Amino acid sequence: MSSRHNSGAAAVSAALARVLEGLPRMAVAYSGGLDSRFLCHAALLSGCDVLAVHVYGPHIPPQESAGAEGWARQRGLPLRMAFFDPLALPEVENNSPQRCYGCKTGLVELLRGELAAGADGPGRVLCDGTNADDLQAYRPGLRALEEGRVRSPLAEAGLSKAAIREAARATGLDRPQQRARPCLLTRMAYGMRPDAATLARLAAAEDALVHIGGPHEDGAGSASNSGSACRAEPAGPLGDFRLRLTPEPVLQAEKLPDSLRQQVQIILQSHGFWPCTIEIGGSISGFYDAGGAGHKS
Secondary structure (H helix, E strand, O other): OHHHHHHHHHHHHHHHHHHHHOOOEEEEEEOHHHHHHHHHHHHHHOEEEEEEEEEEEEOHHHHHHHHEEEEEHHOOOOEEEOOOOOOOHHHHHOOOOOHHHHHHHHHHHHHHHEEEEEEOOOEEEHHHHHHHHHHHHOOOHHHHHOOOOEHHHHOOOOHHHHHHHHHHHOOOOOOOOOOOOOOOHHOOOOOOOOOHHHHHHHHHHHHHOOOOOOOOOOOOOOOOOOOOOOOOOOOOOOOEEEEEOOEEEEEEEEOOOOOHHHHHHHHHHHHOOOOEEEEEOOOOOOOOOHOOOOOOO
């Protein structure tokens, strides 16, 4: 690592800087979420040679892929876009509780193929944005990362999500409060067979709900706002939210002003998700994984 990057690496965090010292040539599985953005950002500050690889497909809302691409292009981050359709994989096709394991296994295989085929890919260490908090949660995909020999520098450095937000803010990364937006497959109950058309309707409905009430101060939620609007963050009147299929539609939201209830109903109706149960407050993530039972909490 060159000396001119030492101060940047120290600002990132001593623990992460030590991990990155051993990863001079990296390929980052880049979703556009806070963790993978911060990993790319920190690696660049530390003088690493970074290639971001963003995978798009029917399980990823198109506006999120467009935003992720825009963010990388604006910052001069070397980027490769790769198409991945996991819907035919057995664990995904049956939407089993091991769906994330099967999907991640296929993803790692695809990423390694992409790196082997490209002129700038061979010899790079494949990394992802798993953080220390993820190691304590129900994450079937972690086994696939271990089996695929994928490095997770943030987790290796012991960085929690809160620590990543703090480091992102300290090092000037935009939108350090960006919320997580898991892939669309997580919206469907275990046992429901996902298809591209249903996933596209879910993506369109959630995008409309992000924009409800007009533009928001942080400009989150639309890839058309700017390249910084990656992994659309629902910072509007609903707060964090998910539209689930149990198979009956369920909208989870942190909040819902009475003045917007009719607009919400119109959006859900127009995308074929009405009638819909609306749940306000409570935990948004882990809807189907509470107790590993595959039922809503």
